[in-house]
Amino acid sequence: MRGFIALVSSLIISSVLLAAMMGISMASLYARAEALDEDAAAGAREALRGCIEDVRLRLATEPAFGGGISLGIGVHACVVSSISRDEDALSFVASVSEGTALAQVTASVSAADFSLRVVPNVPP
Numbered sequence: 001m002r003g004f005i006a007l008v009s010s011l012i013i014s015s016v017l018l019a020a021m022m023g024i025s026m027a028s029l030y031a032r033a034e035a036l037d038e039d040a041a042a043g044a045r046e047a048l049r050g051c052i053e054d055v056r057l058r059l060a061t062e063p064a065f066g067g068g069i070s071l072g073i074g075v076h077a078c079v080v081s082s083i084s085r086d087e088d089a090l091s092f093v094a095s096v097s098e099g100t101a102l103a104q105v106t107a108s109v110s111a112a113d114f115s116l117r118v119v120p121n122v123p124p
Contacts, residue, residue: 041101044076048096048103051078052118055107059083059090060114067092087111093121 050073058065067083073096081093089111095104104121 037100040099041103044096044098044101044103047073047076047078047098048094048105050074051076051080051094051096052105052107052116054078055080055092055094056109056114056116059109085111089117095121 051071054071054073055065055067065083067080069080071078071080076096076098078094078096083090083092085091089108091106091108093104093106095102097103106119106121108117108119109115110117
């Protein structure tokens with residue numbers, strides 16, 4: 001009878017410890033996935049900055065540039081909408097995605113001095 005109680009006690013303790021270790025392991029896995037998503041989002045934002053500067057340079061050097069293209073920025077692809085023009089500014093939407101991360105902004109470049117105004121687009 002003593003052996004049976006010891007066996008059952010060790011099985012109960014082992015299962016409780018196993019459940020605790022599985023919980024800790026899963027929490028660590030989710031934290032790692034979140035860190036990777038944050039890194040992907042940061043990479044997309046940095047590529048988007050480069051994309052905006054590329055479009056700004058093209059607008060300064062190519063007056064007929066109309067957008068509606070996909071630009072290669074490092075390993076990323078930046079999609080630039082067609083450029084709308086009014087008397088004060090040139091506006092476009094630029095977006096870069098990396099994995100599940102999407103960075104998208106509406107940018108407006110002053111026609112007078114090429115100063116930049118950027119408004120982040122928050123996905124729904």
